[in-house]
Structures are given as structure tokens and as C-alpha cells.
Amino acid sequence: MRAVVAHAFGPPESLKLQDIATPEPGAGEVRIAIRAAGVSFVDVLVASGGYQVKPPLPHIPGGEFAGVVDAVGEGVTIREVGDRVCASGFGGGFAQYAVRPAEATVLIPESMDFADGATFRVSAVTAAHALVQRGRLEAGETVLVLGAAGAVGLAAIQLAKALGARVIASASSPAKRALALACGAEEAIDNAAEDWRDRVKAFSGGKGVDVVVDPVGGMRANGGSAAWAGKGATW
Numbered sequence: 001m002r003a004v005v006a007h008a009f010g011p012p013e014s015l016k017l018q019d020i021a022t023p024e025p026g027a028g029e030v031r032i033a034i035r036a037a038g039v040s041f042v043d044v045l046v047a048s049g050g051y052q053v054k055p056p057l058p059h060i061p062g063g064e065f066a067g068v069v070d071a072v073g074e075g076v077t078i079r080e081v082g083d084r085v086c087a088s089g090f091g092g093g094f095a096q097y098a099v100r101p102a103e104a105t106v107l108i109p110e111s112m113d114f115a116d117g118a119t120f121r122v123s124a125v126t127a128a129h130a131l132v133q134r135g136r137l138e139a140g141e142t143v144l145v146l147g148a149a150g151a152v153g154l155a156a157i158q159l160a161k162a163l164g165a166r167v168i169a170s171a172s173s174p175a176k177r178a179l180a181l182a183c184g185a186e187e188a189i190d191n192a193a194e195d196w197r198d199r200v201k202a203f204s205g206g207k208g209v210d211v212v213v214d215p216v217g218g219m220r221a222n223g224g225s226a227a228w229a230g231k232g233a234t235w
């Protein structure tokens with residue numbers, strides 16, 4: 001199969017596209033013929049050696065992907081050949097095939113294309129954790145989503161709307177703000193605007209927002225970022 005391989009830690013330009021052996025599923029595993037893979041900052045960070053956990057080399061980047069099950073290992077009963085699935089892992093997605101434990105895959109509906117499936121699982125679960133488990137969001141509340149045009153930000157907008165909330169999006173460019181509005185935000189604010197705080201308060205009737213979702217956070221020493229969700233903000 002063809003795969004993108006890192007033989008040494010470095011920038012994306014150091015990755016090599018090459019032919020390698022197609023993996024075979026072991027007991028409890030399935031092989032996925034990959035149709036789409038997500039590309040995230042984490043993938044670049046891992047391949048560069050800047051992540052807190054370094055994979056053994058050579059390494060195939062790509063932590064999120066979707067495709068069709070084309071082989072199943074011994075003992076697998078929850079998946080069968082032809083199933084449309086998404087999966088995630090510590091690499092392996094930038095290839096034609098990947099092997100994952102059957103229980104680590106999730107069925108995707110026919111109405112979801114593979115590109116959406118490839119980026120859905122991690123982003124949607126992160127947004128759900130922020131809004132439901134941490135933010136305890138309720139219908140009628142107001143949510144402020146920072147970094148609103150990223151995968152987690154867009155998932156947070158859509159999930160907040162589905163839960164009956166009003167959404168303010170904050171993003172850095174007109175194109176990103178337009179995307180946030182298209183995904184359901186009622187208001188989109190330039191995160192560099194001098195009146196940013198005033199506009200947030202104005203949208204919320206002066207009382208502040210109920211939940212803030214920040215998938216960007218402050219920069220850490222390793223180049224990563226903190227993710228945060230909080231309730232009762234008075235911005």
C-alpha cells in the first residue's frame with residue numbers, strides 16, 4: 001500500500017510517500033480501506049517530535065480517518081466487511097489501509113460522507129465534553145465559542161445549537177466568521193476587534209455569556225495548547 005512515512009522527526013516537508021506492506025488484522029481487529037483522513041496540528045506536532053509522547057520510527061502520521069472495513073480478524077462480530085466506519089489512533093491514517101481494534105471503530109451513516117466522518121469523532125466528542133459534561137449547557141443559554149472556525153469550534157457551534165443555545169463565535173478572518181455563521185452562530189466577532197468585549201456583552205443583553213468554550217487556550221512550553229470550557233462567565 002501507499003503511505004506517508006516519517007523516518008525522522010521533522011517538518012511536513014520531511015515526510016515521504018512510499019510503498020509499504022499492507023497490514024493484516026489480528027484477533028479482535030479490523031482493517032479499514034481509508035477514504036479520507038483528517039489533518040490536524042497534533043499530526044504535525046507528533047511527526048515533528050514535539051508531542052509529549054514520541055512514536056517509534058518509522059511512523060505513519062494521521063490520527064483521524066474514515067473508510068470501509070475490508071477485512072476482519074479472528075473473533076470480530078461487531079463489524080463486517082463493507083461497514084462504513086470512522087476511527088482514531090496515535091497515527092496510521094495517512095495511508096491506504098489501517099488496522100484498528102474493532103471496538104475502537106464507530107459506524108457512520110450513509111448520509112455522512114467520509115471527509116466529515118474522518119473529522120467528526122474527536123472534534124464532536126471534545127465539543128460534547130466541553131458543553132455537556134463541563135459546561136452543563138442548558139437550552140436558552142448563551143455560548144461564546146473561541147477559535148470558532150476550527151474543527152472543535154465548529155462542532156461546538158453545531159452542538160450548542162442542537163441543545164437550544166444561542167451562540168457567539170469569535171474568529172480571526174472574514175472567511176472564518178462567515179463559516180461560523182453558516183454553521184449556526186447568531187453572531188460572529190473579530191477576535192482582534194477593539195470593542196470585542198463590548199460586542200459580546202451587547203449580544204448577551206449586558207449580562208455576559210453562560211458558557212465559554214476555548215479550544216485554543218494559552219500556549220504551553222511544548223508548543224501545544226490548553227482546552228477549556230467554563231460556566232458562568234461574565235465577559
